[in-house]
Amino acid sequence: KQEVTQIPAALSVPEGENLVLNCSFTDSAIYNLQWFRQDPGKGLTSLLLIQSSQREQTSGRLNASLDKSSGRSTLYIAASQPGDSATYLCAVGTYKYIFGTGTRLKVLA
Amino acid sequence: GAVVSQHPSRVICKSGTSVKIECRSLDFQATTMFWYRQFPKKSLMLMATSNEGSKATYEQGVEKDKFLINHASLTLSTLTVTSAHPEDSSFYICSALTRGVSYNEQFFGPGTRLTVL
Numbered sequence: 001k002q003e004v005t006q007i008p009a010a011l012s013v014p015e016g017e018n019l020v021l022n023c024s025f026t027d028s029a030i031y032n033l034q035w036f037r038q039d040p041g042k043g044l045t046s047l048l049l050i051q052s053s054q055r056e057q058t059s060g061r062l063n064a065s066l067d068k069s070s071g072r073s074t075l076y077i078a079a080s081q082p083g084d085s086a087t088y089l090c091a092v093g094t095y096k097y098i099f100g101t102g103t104r105l106k107v108l109a
Numbered sequence: 110g111a112v113v114s115q116h117p118s119r120v121i122c123k124s125g126t127s128v129k130i131e132c133r134s135l136d137f138q139a140t141t142m143f144w145y146r147q148f149p150k151k152s153l154m155l156m157a158t159s160n161e162g163s164k165a166t167y168e169q170g171v172e173k174d175k176f177l178i179n180h181a182s183l184t185l186s187t188l189t190v191t192s193a194h195p196e197d198s199s200f201y202i203c204s205a206l207t208r209g210v211s212y213n214e215q216f217f218g219p220g221t222r223l224t225v226l
Contacts, residue, residue, distance in 0.1 A: 031213060032213065032214070034215075036217075041222075042219075042220070043202060043217060043218065043219040043220040044153075044202065044217045044220075046216075046217070049214060089152060089153070091153075095141065095206060095208075095213050096143055096155060096158055097143070097153075097155065097204075097215060098155065099145075099152045099153040099154070099155075100152060101152050102151075102152050
């Protein structure tokens with residue numbers, strides 16, 4: 001049974017800092033790994049999708065990497081801003097997703 | 110990207126009533142949709158896989174008679190919470206699956222917040 005864990009559970013950083021969020025999964029037989037952000041009381045915003053044949057994806061200040069063999073993904077956020085404050089979720093799967101436990105990020109102005 | 114809508118966005122109902130939530134793929138056809146549930150300050154939990162024209166597949170521990178799923182067309186799946194009780198209060202999110210030659214991707218709806226009094 002796939003289990004997805006995110007570390008840290010919560011993170012508070014000053015504005016401008018570069019930071020790394022971690023996602024680990026137990027079953028490497030996946031098609032996709034996707035990172036989302038969720039603002040309080042809202043739905044999901046897709047950030048980056050990495051297909052199993054890919055190693056990383058980049059969008060603006062965000063970079064996500066995938067190492068299937070070790071069951072890990074990292075989301076790198078450069079030059080963090082207060083607007084980045086949200087909960088970040090990773091999800092892995094074949095055609096259906098198992099979501100991670102989430103990292104609650106707070107960027108202080 | 111593809112757009113998925115949910116209706117209603119928010120619903121409050123009395124205990125014992127049934128509530129129907131709609132999930133629509135607006136600009137693409139989806140033979141497969143998924144329903145997730147999220148408790149406050151928790152992550153999303155997959156409830157069931159909705160397949161067009163066939164019965165839904167429920168995850169372990171999810172009561173199929175409590176959460177009725179119908180996927181009658183390629184753009185619409187519905188989740189009906191029957192005889193709702195306060196413990197059914199939650200945030201329900203659907204997604205629709207698109208498949209390519211060598212990939213698949215889920216697009217998520219904005220969610221429906223259900224409050225049962």
